Structure formats: structure tokens, C-alpha cells
Amino acid sequence: MDMAMKYFLPHISKLEAYTPGEQINAPGVIKLNTNENPYPPSPQVVKALARLGPDRLRKYPQPYADDFRVAAAEVFGLDADMILPGNGGDELLRMIAMSFIAPGQAAAAPYPTYTLYEVLVQVQNAAMTWVDWPEDYSLPLDELAAVKAPLTFLANPNAPTGTVVECDMVAKLARRLEPFGVLVVDEAYFDFAGGATCLPLVREHPNVIILRTLSKGYCMAGLRFGYAVACRELIAGLRKVKDSYNCDAISIALATAAIKDQKYRQWAVDQVVAERDRMSAELTGRGWNVLPSRSNFILVRPPDGEAKRRYEALKRRNILVRYFGSRRLSDKLRITIGTPAENSALLAAIDRM
Amino acid sequence: MDMAMKYFLPHISKLEAYTPGEQINAPGVIKLNTNENPYPPSPQVVKALARLGPDRLRKYPQPYADDFRVAAAEVFGLDADMILPGNGGDELLRMIAMSFIAPGQAAAAPYPTYTLYEVLVQVQNAAMTWVDWPEDYSLPLDELAAVKAPLTFLANPNAPTGTVVECDMVAKLARRLEPFGVLVVDEAYFDFAGGATCLPLVREHPNVIILRTLSKGYCMAGLRFGYAVACRELIAGLRKVKDSYNCDAISIALATAAIKDQKYRQWAVDQVVAERDRMSAELTGRGWNVLPSRSNFILVRPPDGEAKRRYEALKRRNILVRYFGSRRLSDKLRITIGTPAENSALLAAIDRM
Numbered sequence: 001m002d003m004a005m006k007y008f009l010p011h012i013s014k015l016e017a018y019t020p021g022e023q024i025n026a027p028g029v030i031k032l033n034t035n036e037n038p039y040p041p042s043p044q045v046v047k048a049l050a051r052l053g054p055d056r057l058r059k060y061p062q063p064y065a066d067d068f069r070v071a072a073a074e075v076f077g078l079d080a081d082m083i084l085p086g087n088g089g090d091e092l093l094r095m096i097a098m099s100f101i102a103p104g105q106a107a108a109a110p111y112p113t114y115t116l117y118e119v120l121v122q123v124q125n126a127a128m129t130w131v132d133w134p135e136d137y138s139l140p141l142d143e144l145a146a147v148k149a150p151l152t153f154l155a156n157p158n159a160p161t162g163t164v165v166e167c168d169m170v171a172k173l174a175r176r177l178e179p180f181g182v183l184v185v186d187e188a189y190f191d192f193a194g195g196a197t198c199l200p201l202v203r204e205h206p207n208v209i210i211l212r213t214l215s216k217g218y219c220m221a222g223l224r225f226g227y228a229v230a231c232r233e234l235i236a237g238l239r240k241v242k243d244s245y246n247c248d249a250i251s252i253a254l255a256t257a258a259i260k261d262q263k264y265r266q267w268a269v270d271q272v273v274a275e276r277d278r279m280s281a282e283l284t285g286r287g288w289n290v291l292p293s294r295s296n297f298i299l300v301r302p303p304d305g306e307a308k309r310r311y312e313a314l315k316r317r318n319i320l321v322r323y324f325g326s327r328r329l330s331d332k333l334r335i336t337i338g339t340p341a342e343n344s345a346l347l348a349a350i351d352r353m
Numbered sequence: 354m355d356m357a358m359k360y361f362l363p364h365i366s367k368l369e370a371y372t373p374g375e376q377i378n379a380p381g382v383i384k385l386n387t388n389e390n391p392y393p394p395s396p397q398v399v400k401a402l403a404r405l406g407p408d409r410l411r412k413y414p415q416p417y418a419d420d421f422r423v424a425a426a427e428v429f430g431l432d433a434d435m436i437l438p439g440n441g442g443d444e445l446l447r448m449i450a451m452s453f454i455a456p457g458q459a460a461a462a463p464y465p466t467y468t469l470y471e472v473l474v475q476v477q478n479a480a481m482t483w484v485d486w487p488e489d490y491s492l493p494l495d496e497l498a499a500v501k502a503p504l505t506f507l508a509n510p511n512a513p514t515g516t517v518v519e520c521d522m523v524a525k526l527a528r529r530l531e532p533f534g535v536l537v538v539d540e541a542y543f544d545f546a547g548g549a550t551c552l553p554l555v556r557e558h559p560n561v562i563i564l565r566t567l568s569k570g571y572c573m574a575g576l577r578f579g580y581a582v583a584c585r586e587l588i589a590g591l592r593k594v595k596d597s598y599n600c601d602a603i604s605i606a607l608a609t610a611a612i613k614d615q616k617y618r619q620w621a622v623d624q625v626v627a628e629r630d631r632m633s634a635e636l637t638g639r640g641w642n643v644l645p646s647r648s649n650f651i652l653v654r655p656p657d658g659e660a661k662r663r664y665e666a667l668k669r670r671n672i673l674v675r676y677f678g679s680r681r682l683s684d685k686l687r688i689t690i691g692t693p694a695e696n697s698a699l700l701a702a703i704d705r706m
Binding site: 003004005007008009012013015016017018020021023025031034036037038039040041045046049050052054055056057058059060061062063087088090091094098099100101102103116123150181182206207215219220221222223224230231233234237239240241243244245246247248249250251254 | 356357358360361362365366368369370371373374376378384387389390391392393394398399402403405407408409410411412413414415416440441443444447451452453454455456469476503534535559560568572573574575576577583584586587590592593594596597598599600601602603604607
């Protein structure tokens, strides 16, 4: 039934789908390719999971995940109406693309960054205008503002570089974009950034949306739970394009337990940050170039720049890291920080290569 | 920050959001307003929930919910590549609207039906062309085909009427639409229809998509899990607009357990169908007009047609039913079939009104 493709809108037919990282769960594989946290979720989450009754499954969940919004509002000192929970940060990004980008328009983002942004823009039959990050990964403020995009994406910390733009610079960008466009600051990796955040901007800038996720800092990539923070009006508008019950009853309960346990989050984050710094030093000592990271991964260049060969050799040894192969990344690997044992196994494998 | 609304695309600004039914979970409330199953999920689901380890939460889930697809393919005798799991049937409906309807086009559906269809079409900056169901709720075949829509929705059983169009009639519609458009047959209430299904059509019609959900027959509205069945090419195209990890790890595990336990599903469905037939007879005996239903709800008209007054009086007695108030529905109530005790409480309340 090849003829079925004719029914799709032309821009969907020719779209190249986003490729998620390899999700291999074979025993013995050391998985350092998709930026999961190597530690289990909070014991409070495990308790909440054990307490879940079947009646929670039977009934429709809260349409706006109220339990989570109330808990998060208290933790972050926000109004609950400034918070929009979603089925992972990816769902919120897609809702944002649907709300602000019309067919034929251009969104803006610095390059390289999270590759999903472009796919989401293309699904809207729009295009991405890329602005290259300078070599020092400082914000290309003028260039981004010059695009005059109705929607600008800024991953902060950026992926796959792990670099951070400080809040005062992001505020300047928000002000420049304010007459015509929205700025999404994707803080998926915020937890590892040593406190750097643009969250305060939502009080002063009607065009700023902050995205957070429970996938990384809260060790729950499997749960699919993220949230957007913005002024009430933006959140109210985004709700209109939300699937009616976008967060399920179990994920609302577990996300609520997780967000309340900030002490555990800090513990898990501290372990990862300590290992990130160790791995950065170890690889630097081996002559690898390591971009200083404030995330839970590092972007590294082997001494000979032969990143693809390293990726393949590590895979043969059951160690998965991420190789992108695209412009500015073809000589680099992105390595997720694992447990001390996993990281040491990676170093040992590199030493044997 | 009222100025924030200016950032939204004009059709989103003026969009009226879908209103989910009231989700009140106060103790003592009898909830017969959003078509949940009154029985808990299968004991196999409860076991699967108890077995879930925290590692399942830590890692990203399967991007295509493979465990579920393999299990469902075996149950229904399909190829796993003809199945697309989603975060509830609503997500799949939204993906379908994104894939097949361009701004300015018109989708088609018979009226009255599930009100979400129109909202999803409007989010695409498109419009809905309604074709009235005739009074006997037989398929308005010629009128629907005459719209020449790139996308036609058919809820079957239909909501909020509970009526069914037989498969041979739907096949005729599919053939008429084939030159230009896709037909979505939303079988959310299939489980209660006594075996009536259009599933076999996906083998012969490249333009037919069947939607199913685990919310009703499998007693898991809180889980948000549905699936689309269509020819491989349509499923492959729809995957392009899917959020990267749209189903979470817990829901994949529980949905897989549920779909394997067809015996429990049949038991839960049998209870509901027996009560539906009892309630239909009881209300008919009281002079109410009851549309013959093949779903887990009944659309009823009180003898005096004063449906809104009944809805309000029942609500004061802590019994929630659904009142729509729209054309052809303003004199009717939609009543979800509950447990025998809940249904009897409703009858007693009606007798006291």
C-alpha cells in the first residue's frame, strides 16, 4: 500500500523524523549515550509507586496535573497558574511550536543544539534559521535577535556542549525579542548547572518560557514528565493546544513525590557533578579536548579527532556513547556521566583502544 | 502581562479549548459523567505495577512501545508495524490532524459526535464540516463523501449516542474517500459493541485508521494509553509527528499486561453491558427515551425534556452525569454505566426528583 503516503501533507511526507538515541537495554551494556541519570529515583518516588491503588488507574487523571503544580509552586515560590506540566519536555516543546510558528515562518536557535527543535519546527511546515555559536559558546545575541523569529530556542545548559549562558545575557536577548517573539529557555539540564537559571525572567518578561524536566536531575527519564514556567497568559494559551489529559495519573503522583524531595535530587546531582569533574580531568590528562561542562554529559574530542572510530570501538566493547557526525561535531563524542564504576570502565576501554 | 497573548498564532488566540468532563474525586460522589469503567483494572495489571523496578523509571522508555505492539499484534493477529501506541487516543487523534489537514482545509464528521475532533482541526487552523446524523443514526454516506475532506472522523460506536454503523457501510465510505482522504474510525467504545469492529478494513483500505483505547474496556482511563491500527505506510508516516518518547515506561508495562488479559476485559465488559441493558429498560419503564446503546453509556431524554434541570438536581445529590446543551442534545443526558449499586442509586435519585 505504497499509495498511502499520498494522504500525508507534503511537508510531513518529506520530513525526516527525529532519531532518538539507541535505547539498548541488553545486560552488560554500559549506556552513556542518552543523558540518563545513573542513580535510581528518590526513595519517596518508590514509596509513592508502592502506594498507588488501582482506582488511580481506573479514573481519568487531573487534566492540569494539579497535585504537581501545587507542589512545584511551593518548591520554587511560583504561582501554580504559571506552571504547565507535560508528557516530557518534548511534548511542551511541540505545544510551543504549534502555538507560535506558522507555516512558512522561521524559528531561530544557535547551532549546534538539541536536534529535536528543528524537527518540531518542520512539522509546523516552518523552517529553522541557525545561528552558529561562537567558538567560546557565548550567546550570539545580535545574530539571534536579527532573525526576528516569532520563536527562538535556547537550550541552557546547551546540548550537546554542556555550556551555559548566564541569566543577564539571556535577559538581554528576551528584551530584544519582546516586540515580536517568544524565547524558550530549555533548562532540561539545569540541575547540573550549579544554580544557573533563567527562572526569575518569567516575572518580568511576557515572552519567556522556561522548560524543566524530571528526566535528568530527578532520575526519571522513563516517566516522561516535564513542566513549563511562564507568565499566566502564556500558560493559559498553551493549555489550548494541550491533549486533554496529557499527564497520566501515575506520572502525576510520582512527579509530585519527586519534586518534593529536593534533598535527594541534590544528592544525585552532586554525585554526577563530582564524576563529571573527575572524567573531565581524566580525559584532559589523556590529551582529549574536553569542553567545560555544566551538565550531566561532556563533549570531548579525542587527540586524533577520530570520534566515529572511537564510538564504534566502544560499542564493540558494550559501551554506548553518542556520536552525531554533523557539522562541528564530527570529531567529537558526547559522553553521559555514569556511576563511578561505569565511568572507570569507559576510561579503561579508552586506554586499551 | 495581558500583552503576552499577542505572541500566539491568531487561530490559537481565538480558539476555544476543549472542555474535559468534570473530574471530581470527592468521597461520596457517584461519577457517571466521563465514561470510565466502574471496575478496577485486571489483577495482571496490578501485579505488573507491583513488579516495576525503579530502573524502569530511570531509563528512557522504548520509543515505539515495542512490548505493547508485539503483545497486541499477537492478540489481534496483526503485524506489529501496523500498530502505533499513543499517550491516550487523544494524542493519536492530534497526530492524525497534524498529518492530514492543512490550514484552511475542512475535515468532515457526522454531528453530534466527540467534540474534541473539532478542536483538533481548529488547532491546525482548519475547520470542521459537520454532516448531521439522520434521526436513526445510519451512516450519512453520500453527504460525508460529498465534503471531499482530506480527513473524515467517524466515532464507532458514536459518542454521545452509543450507536454503531456496521462494517460493510464503513467500507463503502472508505472506498468513496480513498481517492482523496483518510478515514479515522475511532473505536474507543468498541469493547462494548458486541464484536462490531472495522479492524479488518485496514488490510484492504490504505486510507483507514482504527483507533482503540485502554481507557474504557480495560478500565485504565488514568493510564493514558491508546493505539492506532493502519497499513504500515500510514503508521510509518504518523511516527514522524510523534513525540520522541510518547508513552512512558510504566504505561507500556501496564498496557502490555492489560492487553494480554483478554479474559478479564471480557468479564468487566460483560458486567457493564448487563447493567447498560438493565438501566435502559428501567429508564424506558419510567417514560424516558433511551437511544439503544452499544457502548458503556446511554443517551437519554427525560419525559419532559428538561435535561439541564435533571443534571443540576442530580449534581446536588452528588451524582454526576453529562449534560452538553448543544444542538440536538439540549434535552438529553449522557449517563455512564456504573456498578449495579451506583446505577440503582441514580434510579432512586431520579424517582425522588
